[in-house]
């Protein structure tokens with residue numbers, strides 16, 4: 104193993120980076136683990152239940168033992184990670200998801216569990232060039248057949264690698280800091296501060312953010328902009344300073360890097376010397392400085408509104424959960440639904456094998472990519488674009504805060520992943536809970552009765568905090584068989600510098616004012632951008648042979664015999680037109696919602712002879728989810744073509760086209776690993792296995808109400824899958840709970856004595872013995888006493904269907920306001936400076952450290968790579 108020596112050398116070199124990374128991540132996750140720690144959170148534990156998934160989770164992430172065996176095998180059998188390269192860095196190690204056919208054989212036909220394979224991503228550089236290469240290894244050891252192969256079958260580029268424009272992020276960081284230092288006279292004069300190499304968190308210092316202006320075949324052009332660090336509030340992205348410098352990085356080798364022009368107040372200077380010369384002129388106009396302050400703080404500690412000191416209403420679940428969670432397999436069942444939960448470092452949560460009544464509806468439902476694309480008049484915002492899986496939307500699923508991110512009664516699941524030879528765990532990264540809506544699912548008042556049913560639903564939630572932005576993603580299940588995917592965004596917007604003369608009496612409004620945003624501070628305006636967040640829904644409606652039918656409701660003129668003579672000629676009316684979509688295509692939400700997209704099973708009909716189907720419709724939120732406004736984006740190249748329409752229906756090739764995107768598309772946008780345009784190639788899609796890709800998001804034109812943070816109630820968008828003749832009737836009837844109040848006069852009372860509405864009393868009985876912690880033990884008793892009560896209640900005309908609360912409920916304050924103090928302590932007890940560093944690491948985009956944290960042009964560590972240095 105001559106090669107292994109150099110492997111170990113490069114891996115130990117890697118360890119240097121990994122150590123600091125590990126430290127950051129571990130501190131970050133332990134800080135959150137406190138949030139999720141099972142201790143002290145009584146309602147999170149349900150020892151009385153022994154629920155088991157029907158099968159092993161074929162999508163479960165590699166566990167520690169599998170990973171260790173894999174590392175050992177790589178050590179003993181490969182020379183791959185040395186290959187005479189200057190540097191190597193084994194970045195990502197995770198499950199290579201099994202092929203759909205193998206899973207179907209296992210889950211549906213009693214076949215063997217699919218082989219376990221791993222996917223590796225490795226940075227390999229040599230001379231001027233650096234590549235991020237992917238490999239598949241499997242079957243996982245122990246096995247006599249383990250092999251390692253370039254991973255190409257699921258990339259329609261046919262490649263297993265992308266060029267990385269940078270092989271040494273430290274050199275790049277060092278260089279950027281050098282530029283800042285050499286220009287400290289300029290920055291002190293224009294911005295009142297300078298970069299501080301020795302303390303990148305210096306609240307009085309400057310930090311440097313960047314965006315790639317071009318990435319092509321290993322060449323990269325960057326624009327740098329100075330920012331204030333925003334230490335108190337993490338409001339860095341609101342603190343651009345309006346001084347920019349261009350970098351040219353023609354190869355991965357630092358000796359080839361050069362600085363280009365400097366840009367200030369709308370003027371491009373050839374170099375720093377020219378800018379210095381200009382600054383000497385008495386006519387040189389100095390702009391207002393964009394300073395940090397209380398305005399970027401997320402909360403207002405000074406407010407004395409008395410109502411704020413009184414807690415709001417909250418949800419409780421005193422008799423324990425009604426869903427079942429198998430933690431070993433990450434399998435959930437609830438009210439007829441069941442599914443497996445799986446995670447990936449790039450794409451966060453996916454749900455697999457979603458079934459209703461044991462019949463599969465969706466094979467996979469999960470995030471593919473999250474695009475944010477900006478525009479603007481200055482070099483940073485114009486062309487600023489993020490493909491956030493590149494930064495790891497899975498590994499940035501940080502711990503949720505119990506009681507606030509999710510209700511106090513939610514349960515939590517961790518997110519574990521492997522990088523650089525280590526396993527990391529983000530505690531409590533996913534929450535599962537049932538929730539009752541404020542509005543009923545059903546109600547009706549008739550002459551003689553009133554019925555109302557509760558709308559209770561199940562939520563699987565995670566939050567990916569990628570730099571300045573927090574994406575909250577919910578998968579929601581409803582009693583009628585509907586499924587919703589909902590996205591909400593919060594966090595700090597990216598502001599654009601607003602160029603305003605420092606001493607002008609009246610703020611001038613130039614022609615670009617309000618073309619790209621709105622003023623929110625003397626030196627900042629908002630920056631318009633589109634969020635387009637892509638999801639994959641692999642429908643299997645009564646089997647894999649499906650057809651997408653477009654059912655249009657249209658106006659119609661038609662004569663009916665029976666209309667004459669009153670209606671002279673045709674009547675103006677409407678009707679439906681049903682038309683299968685025959686070829687792969689992109690679709691948009693129609694105007695006036697006049698078209699319905701139905702995933703049908705042509706061969707399966709319900710009891711009434713109608714094709715069983717699920718309808719795809721834009722859901723709840725601020726209008727329809729959007730697609731990208733920009734046509735043929737200069738920055739994106741071919742890396743995110745799925746963003747150009749609202750949804751897509753394609754023939755599913757689940758093994759060779761398992762996704763619409765690849766997280767490394769960001770590094771080679773002109774020649775991406777997975778090019779979506781190639782997937783939409785007019786294949787026939789009638790009666791085939793179909794996959795639907797749909798987008799959430801919106802056109803985000805932030806206003807002063809996005810400061811300091813974007814708010815989630817109005818940043819939401821969603822898509823709903825709704826059963827459409829799929830069942831013979833509304834299946835929620837079997838599950839929902841509510842009450843029927845009989846308003847008929849009781850027979851034994853005199854004739855004609857009408858019962859007034861307000862005479863009807865809903866009787867609630869309580870027993871005094873119950874204590875909160877005993878509640879679970881009473882479940883069976885409840886069921887029995889429920890039957891008795893139902894009987895009893897019939898007499899007074901009130902019939903409860905489904906469970907009801909009959910015992911006193913003890914609600915501990917802990918259930919409503921979980922004690923988070925020990926998390927904070929752990930955080931503070933971390934290594935010296937831990938809190939500050941973690942905060943930086945967690946905060947958005949940070950300077951220096953953030954690039955240094957992970958080895959490689961492969962990614963930018965915490966925060967958006969390439970964004971802040």
Ligand SMILES: *[C@@H]1O[C@H](CO)[C@@H](O)[C@H](O)[C@H]1NC(C)=O
Nearest residue numbers: 199200201202220256758759
């Ligand atoms: C999945 O199928 C493809 C194409 O048939 C094959 O190349 C690949 O090895 C399979 N992947 C796994 C993990 O078995």
Ligand SMILES: *[C@@H]1O[C@H](CO)[C@@H](O)[C@H](O)[C@H]1NC(C)=O
Nearest residue numbers: 242243244245246247248249
């Ligand atoms: C590998 O092969 C040897 C020799 O045929 C056999 O004894 C052993 O059980 C095999 N191991 C595995 C994991 O299949």
Ligand SMILES: *[C@@H]1O[C@H](CO)[C@@H](O)[C@H](O)[C@H]1NC(C)=O
Nearest residue numbers: 278279280281282283285362
């Ligand atoms: C900073 O200035 C020094 C001295 O002129 C020069 O050698 C160095 O290359 C400069 N650094 C950068 C990053 O421009």
Ligand SMILES: *[C@@H]1O[C@H](CO)[C@@H](O)[C@H](O)[C@H]1NC(C)=O
Nearest residue numbers: 364372373374375376377378
């Ligand atoms: C700066 O730019 C000017 C104008 O293009 C040029 O004449 C000068 O040589 C440049 N100076 C340096 C140090 O590159």
Ligand SMILES: *[C@@H]1O[C@H](CO)[C@@H](O)[C@H](O)[C@H]1NC(C)=O
Nearest residue numbers: 439459460461830831834837
């Ligand atoms: C559930 O499945 C069973 C067995 O296949 C079937 O009899 C029943 O009608 C199904 N119920 C619904 C609501 O689909």
Ligand SMILES: *[C@@H]1O[C@H](CO)[C@@H](O)[C@H](O)[C@H]1NC(C)=O
Nearest residue numbers: 732733734735736737747780
């Ligand atoms: C976008 O690119 C396509 C394919 O090259 C081209 O047909 C189309 O005209 C372009 N649209 C615009 C608005 O540039």
Ligand SMILES: [Cu+2]
Nearest residue numbers: 592632634803
């Ligand atoms: Cu936004």
